[in-house]
Amino acid sequence: MSSVPTDYPIASNREQQLQERRKFLQNGLRISGVLAAGTFGGFLAGRRGKAEATRWQIDPDKCVGCNNCATQCVLAESAVKCLQCFDMCGYCDVCTGYFSMNYLSLDTAAESQMCPTGAIARQFIEEKAGQRFFEYTIDESLCIGCGKCVKGCALMNGSLYLQVMHDRCVNCNECAIAVSCPTQAFDRLPANRPYRVKQSVYPLIQQKAAIPERDDARQLLREVSPP
Amino acid sequence: MSRRVHFMNWSRTTALSVAAIVCLTMAGDACAELIPTPNFSDHDIPSTRVVEAPSVVWNAVDVGVLLVALSLASYFALVVRSRKYLLWLSVASLLWFGFWRRGCVCPIGATQNVTLATFDGTYVVPISVVAFFVLPLIFTVFFGRTFCASVCPLGAVQELVSVRNVRVPRWLDQALSVIPYVYLGLAVTLAATGTAFVICRYDPFVGFFRLSGNASMMIYGGSLLVVGFFVGRPYCRYLCPYGALLRLTSRVSQWHLRIPPTACIQCRLCEDACPYGAIEEPTESPSVEQLQRERKRLVVLLFMTPFIVGLFAWAATGWRGTLAGWHFDIRLAEALKQEDLGLATEPNTATEAFRGSRRSPEQLYEAAATHRDRFAIAASLLGAYIGLVLWGKVILLTLRRGRQEYTPNKSHCVSCGRCFQHCPVELVRIGLIDNVEQMTHETHEVAT
Numbered sequence: 001m002s003s004v005p006t007d008y009p010i011a012s013n014r015e016q017q018l019q020e021r022r023k024f025l026q027n028g029l030r031i032s033g034v035l036a037a038g039t040f041g042g043f044l045a046g047r048r049g050k051a052e053a054t055r056w057q058i059d060p061d062k063c064v065g066c067n068n069c070a071t072q073c074v075l076a077e078s079a080v081k082c083l084q085c086f087d088m089c090g091y092c093d094v095c096t097g098y099f100s101m102n103y104l105s106l107d108t109a110a111e112s113q114m115c116p117t118g119a120i121a122r123q124f125i126e127e128k129a130g131q132r133f134f135e136y137t138i139d140e141s142l143c144i145g146c147g148k149c150v151k152g153c154a155l156m157n158g159s160l161y162l163q164v165m166h167d168r169c170v171n172c173n174e175c176a177i178a179v180s181c182p183t184q185a186f187d188r189l190p191a192n193r194p195y196r197v198k199q200s201v202y203p204l205i206q207q208k209a210a211i212p213e214r215d216d217a218r219q220l221l222r223e224v225s226p227p
Numbered sequence: 228m229s230r231r232v233h234f235m236n237w238s239r240t241t242a243l244s245v246a247a248i249v250c251l252t253m254a255g256d257a258c259a260e261l262i263p264t265p266n267f268s269d270h271d272i273p274s275t276r277v278v279e280a281p282s283v284v285w286n287a288v289d290v291g292v293l294l295v296a297l298s299l300a301s302y303f304a305l306v307v308r309s310r311k312y313l314l315w316l317s318v319a320s321l322l323w324f325g326f327w328r329r330g331c332v333c334p335i336g337a338t339q340n341v342t343l344a345t346f347d348g349t350y351v352v353p354i355s356v357v358a359f360f361v362l363p364l365i366f367t368v369f370f371g372r373t374f375c376a377s378v379c380p381l382g383a384v385q386e387l388v389s390v391r392n393v394r395v396p397r398w399l400d401q402a403l404s405v406i407p408y409v410y411l412g413l414a415v416t417l418a419a420t421g422t423a424f425v426i427c428r429y430d431p432f433v434g435f436f437r438l439s440g441n442a443s444m445m446i447y448g449g450s451l452l453v454v455g456f457f458v459g460r461p462y463c464r465y466l467c468p469y470g471a472l473l474r475l476t477s478r479v480s481q482w483h484l485r486i487p488p489t490a491c492i493q494c495r496l497c498e499d500a501c502p503y504g505a506i507e508e509p510t511e512s513p514s515v516e517q518l519q520r521e522r523k524r525l526v527v528l529l530f531m532t533p534f535i536v537g538l539f540a541w542a543a544t545g546w547r548g549t550l551a552g553w554h555f556d557i558r559l560a561e562a563l564k565q566e567d568l569g570l571a572t573e574p575n576t577a578t579e580a581f582r583g584s585r586r587s588p589e590q591l592y593e594a595a596a597t598h599r600d601r602f603a604i605a606a607s608l609l610g611a612y613i614g615l616v617l618w619g620k621v622i623l624l625t626l627r628r629g630r631q632e633y634t635p636n637k638s639h640c641v642s643c644g645r646c647f648q649h650c651p652v653e654l655v656r657i658g659l660i661d662n663v664e665q666m667t668h669e670t671h672e673v674a675t
């Protein structure tokens with residue numbers, strides 16, 4: 001051990017006293033810290049009644065389809081997609097959500113369509129009293145959530161609306177779209193009922209869910225938070 | 228109804244624009260008269276299809292994984308003393324909390340949820356988020372920052388890229404290490420006022436975890452990683468607001484990691500081992516006269532504290548405008564006023580949407596005024612807190628204590644275990660060398 005310096009200071013009496021005092025102080029701090037954390041946690045857990053997990057949703061009654069949803073999401077392909085609320089749709093021939101303002105003909109040509117990605121399918125259903133009715137369905141895998149069709153549809157029934165899709169959304173602690181949403185349409189819903197529909201539609205879904213063979217409506221109702 | 232039928236038969240090219248005009252010229256409520264959904268003879272109106280959200284069970288699983296990881300990290304750092312195990316654990320945490328759970332929720336961000344829940348009774352904070360905030364702190368109070376060692380995914384990313392060890396000058400390191408406290412204060416202020424979650428907004432690595440993100444986020448994260456290549460853990464040391472809390476907690480930790488497993492032999496071999504500048508060398512214990520002088524100085528400094536804090540609180544009242552500028556309602560109210568005064572140059576979707584909503588401008592102005600008042604108080608409190616932090620730093624810098632060993636600075640050490648293998652006493656313990664002289668001799672020969 002010759003080469004190992006042995007002349008390092010040995011703790012003196014005074015030093016020991018100081019260390020004792022420091023230890024006492026630290027113990028005190030530690031105990032009060034844990035107690036404080038416990039009390040604080042208890043205080044927050046005291047509101048446990050509502051301490052469930054949450055999910056981001058758009059309030060479709062507030063959204064104006066501004067295009068932020070397509071560009072501001074942290075995901076390259078936005079978690080927000082357009083949804084068709086069929087119970088509100090007029091099945092119009094001249095759909096203001098489907099056709100662009102300067103469409104050439106009422107057909108499915110790309111240049112006639114509002115949707116930049118051709119995500120809306122137009123399907124003929126029936127002709128009644130000289131009126132032709134069409135069903136418009138969104139292909140979610142194509143939709144980029146730009147809101148063009150939503151804006152267009154708002155001129156008529158407003159059955160098309162944007163919503164956060166939970167299979168895509170990573171539930172950011174602070175939703176990047178919510179920050180930039182000009183109408184502050186985003187809020188958090190309880191995770192067990194993570195979807196929101198337009199206020200006026202909720203009773204319609206309820207009615208439909210009461211029909212025995214409408215399992216689809218009942219399934220939707222289970223996912224939707226009451227307004 | 229008849230109006231609608233007519234409308235349908237009109238010339239196609241004008242139909243859309245007419246529809247627009249009809250609807251826009253009628254006040255909002257008139258448009259509520261909708262085209263009825265038809266009843267079809269053999270077609271059921273479908274229901275909107277929504278995709279189920281991932282189960283909330285994941286939240287409980289996350290808390291479980293956190294607990295296990297924290298226990299393992301503490302065990303590896305304090306009992307096994309294995310850098311290798313710690314490293315593998317951090318890779319696992321990075322994969323789980325980073326890439327698999329995509330960076331949310333993390334304790335750093337949870338600070339804001341907990342703050343908001345404290346100040347706003349209507350805000351719902353999930354119990355799992357509270358657990359994420361509290362658990363690492365509780366572990367730290369006993370074992371030091373083992374959370375940072377190998378549980379935090381942000382720490383793990385930086386740990387893995389930290390390959391060079393450029394020493395940051397002491398003064399610069401001390402100065403920069405105040406930033407996390409200031410950042411914490413700012414984040415808490417903005418969260419408490421329900422303004423923003425800035426920690427999440429400026430999370431450097433979450434874009435990597437999700438493999439997507441906007442350009443500025445990627446550049447920010449990327450440059451931190453490049454810096455982290457040379458200067459160990461730049462986010463942890465000079466930014467992380469949760470790290471500030473952990474530092475305070477770790478300061479009083481009960482069983483913090485030691486560099487040598489037993490007594491330090493002062494061979495100085497570990498002196499440069501820590502890439503985070505956390506190793507402190509032994510110092511002479513001050514003499515009685517020095518101690519008396521220092522005590523006097525401490526009394527003076529402590530006596531000055533209230534004045535310093537008050538000064539900062541007063542100076543900070545000037546920040547309230549800047550802080551308030553973050554708040555949506557205040558920004559909207561300002562934009563609305565600008566438009567009413569005819570000063571606005573660009574169309575603004577927010578004001579446009581607001582004018583279409585049911586809220587009256589008076590209501591908005593009132594809400595904005597309330598928020599502004601709150602920011603006046605918040606700014607002063609933030610100022611006082613920053614004053615306290617800075618002055619506290621000054622006081623700590625003037626305090627000296629005698630140290631007999633090479634010790635990790637309890638607040639700055641992240642328990643990464645890098646220093647272990649530099650210590651000959653440790654190498655003897657794990658049987659890599661027979662006695663310490665095998666290593667100390669070499670260095671002495673080089674030195675002479």
Ligand code: SF4
Pocket residue numbers: 058062063064065066067068069147162177180181182183184185186
């Ligand atoms: S940012 Fe808001 S207003 Fe714009 S499309 Fe999304 S929800 Fe609608």
Ligand code: SF4
Pocket residue numbers: 081082114115116117118119120138142143144145146147148149150
């Ligand atoms: S939101 Fe945009 S992309 Fe999606 S269906 Fe409507 S127009 Fe198409």
Ligand code: SF4
Pocket residue numbers: 056072073074075078079080164168169170171172174175176177178
């Ligand atoms: S929470 Fe995140 S992923 Fe979900 S919509 Fe908002 S920004 Fe996109």
Ligand code: SF4
Pocket residue numbers: 335374375376379380381382383462463464467468469470473
């Ligand atoms: S200092 Fe912050 S970012 Fe670094 S490891 Fe600790 S908690 Fe994570």
Ligand code: SF4
Pocket residue numbers: 484500501502503504505506635636639640641642643644645646647
């Ligand atoms: S364990 Fe050692 S190398 Fe790692 S931070 Fe602490 S003192 Fe530095």
